[in-house]
Structure formats: structure tokens, C-alpha cells
Amino acid sequence: MRIVLLGWPLGHSVSPAMHNAAFAEMGLGGWTYEAVPVSPGFFDDKVQELLDAGVSGLQVTVPHKEAVLKHCTAQSAEVESLGAANTLVLVDGQVRAHNTDLPGFVRAWDVAFGQGSLRSARAVVVGAGGAARAVVAALSLGGADQLVLLNRSVERAQALLDDTASLRLASGLQATAEELSDVSFATAVASADAVIQTTSVGMSPHNRALPVHWPTSIPEGLRVLDVIYNPRPTRFLEEAAAKGARTCDGLPMLVEQGALAFELWTGLPAPRGVMTEAASAALAG
Ligand code: ATR
DSSP states (O other): OEEEEEESSOOSOSHHHHHHHHHHHTTOTTOEEEEEEOOHHHHHHHHHHHHHTTOSEEEEOTTOTTGGGGGOSEEOHHHHHHSOOSEEEEETTEEEEEOOHHHHHHHHHHHHHOTTTTTTOEEEEEOOSHHHHHHHHHHHHTTOOEEEEEESSHHHHHHHHHHTHHHHHHHTOEEEEEEOOHHHHHHHHHTOSEEEEOSSTTOTTOTTOOSSOOOSOOOTTOEEEEOOOSSSSOHHHHHHHHTTOEEEOSHHHHHHHHHHHHHHHHSSOOOHHHHHHHHHHHHHO
């Protein structure tokens, strides 16, 4: 049973270490997970080649999460609402698209901050790229009340809100988009109880970079999640913790999206502890 991850660039992905450790732990000796870097121009041919070769599953990451949909014969509700997939399951000639980023975020949040704690949240999301898209959809489905979406390019933030309008309307999530600045961030944080950092700013090797500065004081009990898992924690998260926030780095979300994909492919419960250890070791190594 062969699972392949496609992305561009892939760099040093920790997913092969995480999934191969999970297969070994569950006694799935015949299963393998490998990462194959493929640029957008070669993506469709590569997917077709892998489907013809009889792979059992695929994972796709940046920038292929939308382009992969044309190869799928069925889509989960999450994929339909987001227009993006990260996990494909091949069974009985069907190619089923799933998005485990969205429930991966919700589960990581629930484990860090308490089951159902997105309900009625007043959230600030920094960034408006692919990761922000999954987070905004998760906030809608998780029952958050309010969202301030802050991005360097306000047009891109507005486009994200437009694209998720029906989802947000159905769940009653009130949202506004603004340009990211220290002032807009401070104003939004003052009446928030959740902050989610989704940009790549602060990712290794630019560990000292900050997407925005924290205001001098923050609301008591503020919960802050940064989707970056290298470094752990980011400077953004470190400074939030120093001001008294409860924090969660990006590793639990990475492990959860992987664990949910593992369960879709194998039908077995994912060994999350083993996956976390393998991912941490791969990051450290
Ligand atoms: P991903 O799919 O991982 O979210 P992406 O689609 O490239 O990646 O999105 C990157 C996000 O990081 C965007 O919100 C981007 O802001 P713009 O839309 O204005 O480009 C944000 N970002 C990247 N570099 C940034 C920087 N130096 N300062 C602030 N935001 C930055």
C-alpha cells in the first residue's frame, strides 16, 4: 500500500517520518509514505501516473490543494465548502477528496484549550492564505461569533471573506477584513479571546521575524495558536505567553491532519503519540 505526498517545494517534510512511524506502530508492514516534489506544470501528469500505478492514497500540499480536485470523483462536505483538498483516498475505482486541515485545526484547538471552546469565540486571524482559509472555515463550523481578519493585503483578506460568505452566513459568524498593522492588531485583540497566526512569518530560518507586534497588554485568558511548527514556539507565540496568553504551536495541528488522513486510508485509529514523537524527532534532526 503506497501513499505519496505531492507539493512544491517540499523542503524537509516531516510527514514521511510521521506516517511511516504510524504504519510500523500499527503493524502495517506493507504500507509506505513518500514525499515527491512536483512543480505545478508537472502536477496533473504526476497525479495521473500515480493513479495508474495503483497508489492507495495521496496527500497534497501547497500549491496543489485546489488543482487536485479535477482528479477526484467524490468530495467531502469540507472540500466542497473550502474548494481545497489535502487527502485523497483511492478505493473501488473512486478517488475521494477530503480536507483534514479543517478538522485538524478544530481538534488541535480543542485539545489545547478545551472541547468546544471555539463556540462563541471572538477571533482575530492574522493572514489570508491557504492556511487562513481552513481556519476561517473551521471557525464557522466551530460556532465562533466574530472574526477580524487582518492581512498585509486587505484585498486578499476581503476575497477570503467573499469566498466563505455562504458558510459564514449559515453559521452566523460576523466578519470584517482590515489591513494588518500594529494598530489594527491591538484594536482587534483588545476585544478578542482567540488569536490565530496563519502567515509564514517567523518560520525557520527567519525565527526572529514577527508578522505584527503584540500590544503592551492583552485580555486575560487570551488563547493564541500559531500554525507554524518550526520553530516551536515562534517568537510571536513566545511573546504572547510572556504576556500571559495560553498558547498552542503548530505541531498538534500538523499531527491531527496527518492522524485523520491515516484513519481515512487505513480504517485504524491513528497512534497520535507515536506520530507526535516521530514528527518532533524529524524536526529536531
Ligand atoms: P499559506 O497557504 O501557507 O497560508 P500563502 O498562501 O502564501 O501561504 O499565504 C501567506 C500569508 O502570509 C499571506 O497572508 C501573506 O500576506 P499577503 O496576502 O499580503 O501576501 C502573509 N505574509 C507573507 N509574508 C508576510 C510579511 N512579510 N508580512 C505580513 N504578512 C506576510
